Amino acid sequence: MTTIRVKFTKEEDLKYISHLDLMRLFQRAFRRANIPIKYSQGFNPHPKFSLATALPLGVTSDGEYMDIELEKEINTKTFIDDLNSVLPKGIRILKASYVDGKKSLMSLIRxxxxxxxxxxxxxxxxxxxxxxxxxxxxxxxxxxxxxxxxxxxxxxxxxxxxxxxxxxxxxxxxxxxxxxxxxxxxxxxxxxxxxxxxxxxxxxxxxxxxxxxxxxxxxxxxxxxxxxxxxxx
Amino acid sequence: MINKKLLDKVLSKVEKPARYIGNEQNSIKKNINEVEVRFAFAFPDTYEVGMSHLGLHILYNLLNKKDDIYCERVFAPWIDMEEQIKKNNIPLYALESKDPIKEFDFIGFTLQYEMSYTNVINMLHLAQIPILSKDRKEEDPFIIAGGPCAYNPEPLADIIDFFIIGEAEELILEILNEYKKWKKEGKTKKAFLEKICKLEGVYVPSFYDVKYNEDNTIKEIVPKKEDYPRKIQKRIIENLDEAFFPEEVIIPYIETVHDRISLEVFRGCTRGCRFCQAGMIYRPVRERSIENLINLARKLVKATGHEEISLSSLSTGDYSKLEELVLKLMDEFKEKRIGLSLPSLRLDSLDISIIEEIQKVRKTGLTFAPEAGTQRLRDVINKGIEEEDLIKSVENAFNLGWSTVKLYFMLGLPTETMEDIEGIKDLAYKVKDLFFDLPKGKRKGNLKITVSTSCFVPKPFTPFQWHPQDSIEAFNKKQKHLKDIIKDRKITYNYHDPELSFLEAVFARGDRRLSKVLIKAWEKGCRFDGWAELFKYQNWMEAFEETGIDPHFYANRKRDYDEVLPWDFIDVGVSKEYLIKENEKAQKGILTRDCRLGCTGCGINQSSIGGVC
The missing domain is CATH 3.30.70.3190 (Alpha-Beta Plaits)
Structure with missing residues (x-):
């Protein structure tokens, strides 16, 4: 299992983007940055990534997290640079690190x-x-x-x-x-x-x-x- | 610029605040001191609806390619935002610069459906611009409009300064060039209008007088001066491969109605369905080449990261190399999990192998539009679909594992009888039987059939333009009958609100006397009429009453062939003789062939518009 954990910001106008819209934003960004993300099986395959927790509309953040499942391991620096080059102003990937993705990120947050x-x-x-x-x-x-x-x-x-x-x-x-x-x-x-x-x-x-x-x-x-x-x- | 702090405060109080912030990726920002023309592309509906409209993306990028033009967007604020901007005295602003649109040179509305007209008025009001052309001052922007509803511009004649009839890609640049010259000359607005009214496709309603007969029909439409054109010819782009198509489009932050890449594969349609306005006004057919389309798809995927490409046209199955296009696109984008959608496929063109190919990425429901319940009525409207075609397609689809089918019909088509209405039910039941005739092991999923009926609205420039619309009571009766006889839990029956369709019919074939009804209805709080939760039929009826205008005169009256129709001064290239001939054939149920199989003489290839089929 190749799971990369990412810390990112959500600032400025992006505070007006809902949780679901943020998910869609990342899906498109992964595609534009050619991130080898894993897809689910079935009639409607969707990319396998999950956000730690929803940020309420109108709230900015310097400390959001998500876990992304990849098809293959890639260099974290390349990953950060590629993704940042396609993300809108207001969202920045700060850190990325491979984790043992046995437990869902969502269930760990306290x-x-x-x-x-x-x-x-x-x-x-x-x-x-x-x-x-x-x-x-x-x-x-x-x-x-x-x-x-x-x-x-x-x-x-x-x-x-x-x-x-x-x-x-x-x-x-x-x-x-x-x-x-x-x-x-x-x-x-x-x-x-x-x-x-x-x-x-x-x-x-x-x-x-x-x-x-x-x-x-x-x-x-x-x-x-x-x-x-x-x-x- | 409007007060950003105030805006921030306001945005915390409205739903979907991202509708009003702009700044999306691929949106364009310019320094206003470095541009000569500021153009607000105005969509008279919500952000989510407007951003799904391909025309917006084409014109936005086309105009912004010019260094001296700055095109920005503005949408109708939803009622919560309307309340907020009124309360805080924020004038309607453009998303890019956040400048009030009243400071712009042009505000260009796109008219996609009649029931957005009150939003045009409301947006002008929120922008703090006088609603009537005649009340606007020299320093106010030009208020212009285009889009399919501009083919009968008359209901908005008192409000819009000039209309663009037809495809705008070339004409809009010609107009803006004239504008730059005019601005330097320091002449009056009228002088500008007199200049551009000679450009093909420009219609200035204030330059014409309409005279009426005693029975309220139109006597004649006369230019106020000799040198104003008597006929307004629609504009078309002759070669689609040379026409501008954006390679980068704005990526909305919020989910829009069509959240995908839209690839326009061709314009026009050769089928000649007699109820269909698009099929007549967008002639002739012009295709984009496969090479061009694939190249565009590649660039658009890179620029947006969308997960779906939609092949758009009036009848995508008619694209001459559809199979090749689909295979090439699938081949290229399968790995990126990008799905294809073909929203307007016809029954008889439905090649199941293509559909199978598409569904390798994502599986969706199937939609068929037989339009009418019996073969007789389908022949009247020249739909040219045999029941056999439908049966075969549905059977194939069930065999391949589909279980969700949508069937679209129209009620109130000319010559319709109760037998035709019952035919809708029969067809739905046949589809159901096809599913259960399959051996149990072959059936996949849970069968779900949705039957939807809309109410037929006769439209200008169609063979049915002289027909009365059914009364609301007749529609109600027909809908109730269908509700009563469709009694199967596998089949859901949906139907449109006849009151809304009635108003559509009024404005679709209305004349300029209706401007005052629109304003009156807006004063009574009508806007977003296309949204069921905000539609106020009673207020509309009061507006007609108070302005002394009978809506039935427009919706439910049969016109004679020799009556002067409000849109007669517009030349769409399809001749009136052809429309009459088609209407006569319709009454007898005689089919007219697809004109790719041989010219049917509609006139488009002989008109001066320049159509070559």
Missing amino acids: WSTYIVEFNIKEDLANDIVENSINSILNKDKILITKTKRKRNKVIERKIDIRKYIKDIMLLIKEGKKIIIKTTLKTGSQGNLKPNVILDLLQEYGNLKIDCDNIKIHRLELFIEHNEKVVTPI
């Missing part, structure tokens, strides 16, 4: 780190902002209701999302502008979207957030290896 930039409606002192962040971190449990549709039934269930929040840090506060860094659970064992943190800051931290100018950027994805949190490559 955490994401985000930078979230937003404005508050009225200027507050630094420690008040710190306090409102702590009001979330100091909680043992944060229950939210999730609704799921199953056939015609709506199933409601309460889940504790506190354990999905690893940390929240205030990076910058300049007047009304605030930048925080947060690491949140991501993947099949639990997933928390970064905008939930903003909801919590409003609800528990009493921050009044201007909903119009929120910028979210994913810095990195993490897997757990030998009980340590590490990057996928």
Whole structure:
């Protein structure tokens, strides 16, 4: 099995491209770059590659990953250069490395780190902002209701999302502008979207957030290896 | 340039924001200080529909090949984006430069279907440009239009400054050359129009007066000045191999309706189906050579990475060397897993070995368009398909492992009776029996037959242009009858909305008095009429009522041969005598042969347009 793991960015206008459209974009890029990608069997053969996790629409990233199955091994530098030469501005392959592709990348992902930039409606002192962040971190449990549709039934269930929040840090506060860094659970064992943190800051931290100018950027994805949190490559 | 920060804010609030960002690979950016003419190619529907249109890619790249012309794109914003740009006072902008299109020299609309006319009006309004030609100032752009619906331009006569009739590749450059000269001379817009109205294929509606009879039919269409042309001749490209075809096309970020490479294999059609406008107006047939097509395919695959190549034309099975072309393309691209699709194959030209070859990469459903349920009616419309052909093709297909078949028909064709309607059901049931007649081991998959009926819309420049359209009630009755008698869970019956087809029929054969109905309907909130969820029939009816115009006069009235038709001043090369002769033959169910088997005398090769068959 020849599986290559790739780290890439998704920036600028490309933040408006959905997960499915990104998949199609890569399919075409592989073809244009003559990457010897493996295809599935059957009536509708499709190229074998999978993205680690979907990035929400409107979010930029420096740390996206995918696994690609190849027909034959090629030099990683050539692979990166060839692919970058056909990719649109806003998507760059940063790293590539062969992996043992026994487990799907998707199932390995555990955490994401985000930078979230937003404005508050009225200027507050630094420690008040710190306090409102702590009001979330100091909680043992944060229950939210999730609704799921199953056939015609709506199933409601309460889940504790506190354990999905690893940390929240205030990076910058300049007047009304605030930048925080947060690491949140991501993947099949639990997933928390970064905008939930903003909801919590409003609800528990009493921050009044201007909903119009929120910028979210994913810095990195993490897997757990030998009980340590590490990057996928 | 519009405020990018504001745009960013707006884009976070709309669905599919990538419709409005441009910057796709192979899109073209120029320095606006280095160009002389700015042209906005305007498609009056969504980005996904417009980007699937081959004509856009041809003209976009053709114009941008010229250093002094900058062609950009603009599409109809979806209603959520419309609300946002109105609220934030963002004028409709072009995707490449993000400049408001009101600053451009030309805005060129392509008219692909009648039900996009309200979008033309809406786009002008969102661009903050006056809707009526007469209200526009010297500094406003020229609003122009072309495409198949421009063959009857009259319903948009009050809105569009001039139309391009026919194939635009050469004419558009001639017009823009005149424009560059005119710009230096500093003359009035009218002076420019007077200059270009002499170019073959240009129609300036404001240069003509239409006089009416007491019964509301047209008395005559008169040029306001002696030297304005009495007849407008359509333009054609004589040699397709010498015509421009793009070697790089824009790769959309989001999935479009036809997300593939489109290779135009030929223009025109020799079949002569009597309901078909495209088959008449795009004559004569002109093919692209195999060498040229393969070369283009190679370049386009390299430039786009698309996984599918579609061979496009009005009837791809009629391409003289189809088999050779298919084999060569498959040979070249099989390894890259690039599929081929032949969207318009006719039953009788369906060579199953070709289909088999194609399906080596991807297997899709099969679509047949018998158009009518009985042989009698198929002969009336000159479809020239025998039931045997259909049976044989379907049998072959089932034998080869297909199990999904789509059958397309039209309701309301001239001379149709209930027997013809029931023929649709009979045909569908025969197809079903063919499947179950196969020995059990040979049957593959789950049989699924889809029967779709559209409502016949009589179109200008066809032998049926004098016929009344069925009333909405008649369509409803026929559809209900089919619904009642098709009772098989293997067969799904779909049908078109007759109310929409009724409006199509009004505008397809309308005159310039309809401009005010269009504007009235738009004022009442009509736009994206082709989208079922936004179609507001009641508002349209109010618009007719309030403007004092009877839609049935246009849709449901039988015209006499000697009536002056609103599009009579346009010469498409096919003579009126031929259309009358064809209509007469239709009434008697007499077939006219495919004209490749011998000239049928439509007039295209004798007209001054320059057609050689």
